[in-house]
Amino acid sequence: MFGYSHTKFISQMANVIADHGHNVTLFQPYHIDMKNTEWLVKNKNIEVLNYYPDHFEELTKIKHPTFPVFWDSKVVNNPVLSAFIVPKLFCKEFERTATQTILDEDLHEQLRIRKFDVALVEVFEISGFYIADLLNIPSIPIASVVRLNMYHELFGQPSTVGYVPTDGSKMSPEAGILDRFNDFYRIYFDNLLFENLAQRQNDYIEAAFGRPVPKWRDLISQSPIYITNSNSYLDFAVPTTATVVHVGGITMNLKKSVGDLPEEYEKILQERDSTVLISFGSVVRSFEMPDNFKAGIIRMFESLPNVTFIWKYEKDDVEFQNKLPKNVHLKKWVPQHSFLSDSRLKVFVTHGGLGSTMEVAYSGKPALMIPVFGDQPHNALMLERHGGAIAYDKFGLADGEKLERIMKDLVTNPKYEENAKKLQEVLHNQPIDPKLNLMKHLEFAIQSVFPLYL
Known part of the structure; x- marks a missing residue:
């Protein structure tokens, strides 16, 4: 264990x-x-x-x-x-x-x-x-x-x-x-x-x-x-x-039905036309991220006011919350599987752990893969090659302008969802x-x- x-x-x-x-x-x-x-x-x-x-x-x-x-x-x-x-x-x-x-x-x-x-x-x-x-x-x-x-x-x-x-x-x-x-x-x-x-x-x-x-x-x-x-x-x-x-x-x-999202998340999903979920897993946590990485992510948030971001952030931090624009919600835990099954979620930002990689591949959602260590770089490249995801260097998190360009492309360009859906169909119908x-x-x-x- x-x-x-x-x-x-x-x-x-x-x-x-x-x-x-x-x-x-x-x-x-x-x-x-x-x-x-x-x-x-x-x-x-x-x-x-x-x-x-x-x-x-x-x-x-x-x-x-x-x-x-x-x-x-x-x-x-x-x-x-x-x-x-x-x-x-x-x-x-x-x-x-x-x-x-x-x-x-x-x-x-x-x-x-x-x-x-x-x-x-x-x-x-x-x-x-x-x-x-x-x-x-x-x-x-x-x-x-x-x-x-x-x-x-x-x-x-x-x-x-x-x-x-x-x-x-x-x-x-x-x-x-x-x-x-x-x-x-x-x-x-x-x-x-x-x-x-x-x-x-x-x-x-x-x-x-x-x-x-x-x-x-x-x-x-x-x-x-x-x-x-x-x-x-x-x-x-x-x-x-x-x-x-x-x-x-x-x-x-594939046979398991996905339960409804809790009311608090339903309200969040209704705020804007596009919603993005961010989660870096449990072994390397978001709140322990270097400050310059966080600053780059915040710049991305500010540059995309028409997108709602839900960030799995494992610590109650009022001071940090006050630095964030109104389109960002911090949550210590999120029902990830239910989110990935909801059509209103446009993009999943993940560290590329294999569990999350499998979930996003089977869900047909576009993804921004930001590997941190271990097998995650392999998983990111593995998913990117199907055309529905982008692999992104974690050290590039400090570059808010680059993050903004990539996120805007993922949210608005239909090719990512189309390719993600093609992969989903293959996985659901593998012989x-x-x-x-x-x-x-x-x-x-x-x-x-x-x-x-x-």
């Missing part, structure tokens, strides 16, 4: 598997005191096994890590330096709970008596692979993101250089030799970041046992499949192998349901492949 998007993806995976008649235990070790996640588990037959470490009371007194440093730090935004700094930051959050789970023999017995056929483990925090190995349970790696090149390569996928642009590169056909160098450079250090992240975890797990343990590469690569949160119709086309299974879209419930794709591959691995290894 660490990041909301990770928890949502894994919980939905559990729902899908349980809906298809399998017995599912959702094992959730807490790295932070995450709250309000119970509703993610829809199937009542799922057994939720929460693991609260010895220091959990200490975690309840700590604010959730939100990493404001990712906004504008030249250190963590440098691919070379971040390859060494980011693993250290995350492993600091993981280590205490992870080492407890792998040494807790009572926990191991609780898991052993359930006689699991398989364990699905996310690659972001890898202690689950070691628990599965201790219990002699086959494990399948899953990733709640579109692409982690290092893990894809473990399953035979060639390099994506020349197929997928990285942060700072142009997309084909405009890409030139310098873009190719940038792609190679960034992919190399991105792989190094995740290799360092996995190795650091491998090292403290080995130290906890006091003896050599299997290497993380060996534990992960022995699986017959690797499940990712990519969608072939949304993502870039890349050379791949049958072992990499794409299930992106399983978190989207293979991502949920069915998940189940077919999972059941195949359990029934036909794993017995060959046991």
Whole structure:
């Protein structure tokens, strides 16, 4: 239990598997005191096994890590330096709970008596692979993101250089030799970041046992499949192998009716013909944004008085509110899904987290993608290539005039909505349901492949 998007993806995976008649235990070790996640588990037959470490009371007194440093730090935004700094930051959050789970023999017995056929483990925090190995349970790696090149390569996928642009590169056909160098450079250090992240975890797990343990590469690569949160119709086309299974879209419930917006939002939507929603997610928060970024956004607000802006701003700040023009509403929380389903919302401004990227793609709304860190630059370029979104450098937030031009174009130019609707139609009518794709591959691995290894 660490990041909301990770928890949502894994919980939905559990729902899908349980809906298809399998017995599912959702094992959730807490790295932070995450709250309000119970509703993610829809199937009542799922057994939720929460693991609260010895220091959990200490975690309840700590604010959730939100990493404001990712906004504008030249250190963590440098691919070379971040390859060494980011693993250290995350492993600091993981280590205490992870080492407890792998040494807790009572926990191991609780898991052993359930006689699991398989364990699905996310690659972001890898202690689950070691628990599965201790219990002699086959494990399948899953990733709640579109692409982690290092893990894809473990399953035979060639390099994506020349197929997928990285942060700072142009997309084909405009890409030139310098873009190719940038792609190679960034992919190399991105792989190094995740290799360092996995190795650091491998090292403290080995130290906890006091003896050599299997290497993380060996534990992960022995699986017959690797499940990712990519969608072939949304993502870039890349050379791949049958072992990499794409299930992106399983978190989207197309049959679910969207509830009415609360009255306070109905009134806001009626103020002007055009309304824009702004949300930067929960890990990097709006109120921690640098002042020069905020100043650029305010200049955009002032330059577009005929547009209503609703900004998810996680702090009550009367002084800041007084700096804003009357066409801006600050809200600590917004019903994002309901907004994206409302025809009166013209544009969604987002950090490009994969959950938000999926939601806006399936909703057919134009978007301004402003990635902050992690997989967000990839998600922004991935959505932009379909013509309904614009990827925008976060350091350009300080340029209010440029923001105004882009926002005005997104609101008034019909091509963005037309292209967004085309993508929506493709996703809603894709020939293979991502949920069915998940189940077919999972059941195949359990029934036909794993017995060959046991």
